[in-house]
Amino acid sequence: MSSQKHVEMTAEELHCQYEYMAKVKEILQHRYVHPPLAHVHSFGCQANVSDGERIKGMLAEMGYGFTDSTDSADFILYNTCAIRKGAEDRVFGNVGELQHNKRSRKDMIIGLCGCMMQQEQVAAKIKKSYPHVDIVFGTHAMHKFPQILFQALTQKQRVFQIDDSENVIAEGLPIRRDGSYKAWIQIMYGCDNFCTYCIVPYVRGREHSRRPEKIVAEARELVAQGYKEITLLGQNVNSYGKGLDGDVSFSKLLRMINEIEGDFRVRFMTSHPKDCTHELLDTISQCDKVCRHIHLPVQSGSDRILKLMNRHYTRDQYLDLVRYARAKMPDVTFTSDIIVGFPSETHDDLLQTIKLIKEVEYDALFTFIYSKREGTKAAGMDDPVPEKEKSLWFRELQAAQTEVGSRHNAALVGKTLRVLADGHAKSGEGYLTGRTDSNAVVDFKADDGHIGKFVKVHITKALSWAVLGEIVDE
Structure with a gap:
């Protein structure tokens, strides 16, 4: 369809x-x-x-x-x-x-x-x-x-x-943004992928994209208002442009936003691996305002499970994308989504996913135990593994990622990184937290006047979930 x-x-x-x-x-x-x-x-x-x-x-x-x-x-x-x-x-x-x-x-x-x-x-x-x-x-x-x-x-x-009519793109309605320095821009709505576990296409409708000139105008206005980080949103941003007149793609949209004058950075989510092209990775490598961080949900490292999920890529194809991105951008980082306990998944399938985690070396993972959604194809599949065993698998996978993530954080010690101060940290009183362009979480001692600003932070210590550092005077 x-x-x-x-x-x-x-x-x-x-x-x-x-x-x-x-x-x-x-x-x-x-x-x-x-x-x-x-x-x-x-x-x-x-x-x-x-x-x-x-x-x-x-x-x-x-x-x-x-x-x-x-x-x-x-x-x-x-x-x-x-x-x-x-x-x-x-x-x-x-x-x-x-x-x-x-x-x-x-x-x-x-x-x-x-x-x-x-x-x-x-x-x-x-x-x-x-x-x-x-x-x-x-x-x-x-x-x-x-x-x-x-x-x-x-x-x-x-x-x-409960309207089942065609999705409508409503331009011109007012927006009251939650933040003053980080903003979301929805560039497209809906999803055409119909992954067998996912309810989104049924509740969000089919893919439809906003016109690029509307998106660029919104981004330009945000930059003029002093926003420092803009995140482009879509269920699958990589397929942006479907249904629009003219030759427009997500790569071209990124280049258009990158040309806006100002000190800001651009993130995007979520990317689907089947639509992640070399052109897009080339674009990220060539755009100085686009963060060198890609959220690329893999969901499983088992080809058998990927096929059952209707993901339209294989483990090797996914790894080829990661290798190409790193050849173009040695400093690129990856995060991902993974589902544990999909119907008919075995412990061997899980071990293939853990092996993939160690091959890719993700900076962070968003992991979930499979949740049955009525109306999806997976809801009718046999699911014999008990929840208790899935929970054990879940902890096994998390342990593998914790080891990888801790090692990545340790490698940041001694480096000086650009951080957007985002608010108060959990590390203690007087500490702020923020993220680097590569999405690493950094806690550092500073007063509230730095919130919403880019600062240089020298990394002094690694934790399992973040790194600690000290502000470097400009």
Whole structure:
């Protein structure tokens, strides 16, 4: 199946949503003496966080302030994640607790949106078992949020919008960013890969890309505002450009953003190995603002499991990409995602994955025990290995990565690295933390005035999960 055609929100539709924002603002001004407060929490991946920033942008336009506390909120919205069962269970638990908020504040509004809500069975469960939830909308209806909220405020009845129509790229809606020096830019939406374990294509829809000129304009505006790190987001950024007119690719988009003047750096995620080309690796090596760090999810080191996962590459093809990248960029680092305990996986398959970890020498891994997702092909596969054994395998894999990661950190001792100070560290009072261009975690003693700035740090000590250092005077 091919990806969806490029569909953008029309100027008329955008104007209509802004009119709804104005109507909601007028309603709120009549109902509240002070601006009402909204609590928005996004579960899951960076794409969800980015969606949450757009939701908060619309809420701010409608006159809401914001609070970190559900107890003081007049409006609560959970932006949900469906990637693993544990994420769904947390949402149901948190939503259940909100019935107490509703009892004490009858006029408050509680909403759910995002990937979980795009699943009909989940929306049906919310409708039946959680009567205190007022609005529910899926990923495909995100751009209609002002209209949905207006309906909830005026009709005094629950609003459920689970739209199965084509995904729409909504340019021009407001954004309220969570940070002042690091920002996300969504460059594409959806996924065409249909890995057998993954629910994303079913809840996020098919691949569709934003126009490059819109992305570059957003990046240029962020740099002008002083942002130091821009992360380009997509379920598979390597396939960026599908459905667009003209000859555009992710490599070309990176070059366009790299040409923007200013002191900033560019990251991206996530890359799919089957679409990671030599052209892309050449581009990264030639762009001075693109970080020499590639998140390249492998999921398994066993060809048999990779085929069952529908990943469309082999172990050798993956290793060829790593070797080519290192030939072009000796300082490049890799991180990855790995699933342990996929249906029919054996301990021998796991050992092949551990061997791959030692061959690639990842700087860090995001490891997960397989989570069954109803509606995916893998959900119907035989899964005979008990959870207890999978947990033992999981620890075995983590131990292998800890040894590799510790060795990588030890190799940084004595070097002076460029770090973007990101906030307070866990190492102790007076310490800040940040990341290098290669994504290494660095803790160093400094005052809060350095947060959001690039600093030079001389590395003095290696820990298992980070390195320690001292600021070097410029």
